[in-house]
Structures are given as structure tokens and as C-alpha cells.
Amino acid sequence: MRSLIEKPVAATALALAMLVGLGMVAPAGAQSRGEAYSAAKAQGQVGEQRNGYLGVVGNQSADVRSMVRDINNKRRAIYTSKAASLSSTIDEYAFTTACRLITETSPGEKYEGLDGSWKTRGAGAPERDPKCP
Known part of the structure; x- marks a missing residue:
């Protein structure tokens, strides 16, 4: 069992490792950031x-659902590799990445809010999970 000090230190170390050396996970989403992805996001x-992971907002076409599934499969592969290299779990790595990806959304884009509902990013910062590093 980790002490109360070790947990924040581990989360901070994971966040710093992400920022310093892994080329960020932008390529996970960028791998399928063609016109269809850009249009669906916009x-x-x-x-x-x-x-x-990327989510489907509301009822969308089979093409959109397939694109999201493909992007998420690629993200999971990257998360698996990066988490192993950092002695972290896939879920911890994915969560830390989510904190960054939600922060990087642009005004008008959708993200999952703290209550689980879809929010539209305004001019200000999106809701931030208090557990984010």
C-alpha cells in the first residue's frame, strides 16, 4: 500500500515523464486525424x-463509430507501451493523458465533464478533474 506522500509523487513523476520524453500522445489521436476526424470533432x-479515449457524442453514423473505435485501438496500443516503460498501469497513463487532451480541446469541441455529461468547451478552461496532475 502506498503512503499518502508516495501517491502524489508517483502521479507527478508520471506526468513529468509524459511531458519530458514520450513525444506526448498527440500521435495517438493524430494517427487518424484526417478530414473525417476533423469534421466529426468540429x-x-x-x-x-x-x-x-475518444467518445461518440449522441447517435452517430457507423462510419463515425468505426473511426472512434480505430482511434481508441491505436491509443490503447500506445498507452500499453508507454505505461509499461514507465512502470505505470494503462489506466493511470490513460487518465493522465486524458487530463492533457481535455485541457488541449479548443473552444466548441466536446469533452466529458466531471458529472459524466458531454460539455462544449467555451472560451475558458474546461472542467479539470481534481485528480489530474
Whole structure:
């Protein structure tokens, strides 16, 4: 069992490792950031979830659902590799990445709020999970 000090230190170390050396996980989403992804994002059909994966907002076409599934499969592969290299769990790595991806959303884009509902990013910062590093 980790002490109360070790948990924040571990989370901070994980966040710093992400910022310093892994080229960030932007390529996870960028791998499928073609025109379809950009359009779906701009139209609010997809959004960043608090678990590090892309989500489908509402009822969307099979093409949008397939694109999201493909992006998430690629993200999971990256999360698995990066988490192992950092002696972290996939879920911890994905969560830390989600904190960054939600922060990087642009005004008008969707993200999962703290209450689990879809929010539209305004001009200000999105809601931030208090557990984010």
C-alpha cells in the first residue's frame, strides 16, 4: 500500500515523464486525424473522455463509430507501451493523458465533464478533474 506522500509523487513523476520524453500522445489521436476526424470533432460528434479515449457524442453514423473505435485501438496500443516503460498501469497513463487532451480541446469541441455529461468547451478552461496532475 502506498503512503499518502508516495501517491502524489508517483502521479507527478508520471506526468513529468509524459511531458519530458514520450513525444506526448498527440500521435495517438493524430494517427487518424484526417478530414473525417476533423469534421466529426468540429461538428461535436466526438469528444475527449476522462478515461483517455475518444467518445461518440449522441447517435452517430457507423462510419463515425468505426473511426472512434480505430482511434481508441491505436491509443490503447500506445498507452500499453508507454505505461509499461514507465512502470505505470494503462489506466493511470490513460487518465493522465486524458487530463492533457481535455485541457488541449479548443473552444466548441466536446469533452466529458466531471458529472459524466458531454460539455462544449467555451472560451475558458474546461472542467479539470481534481485528480489530474
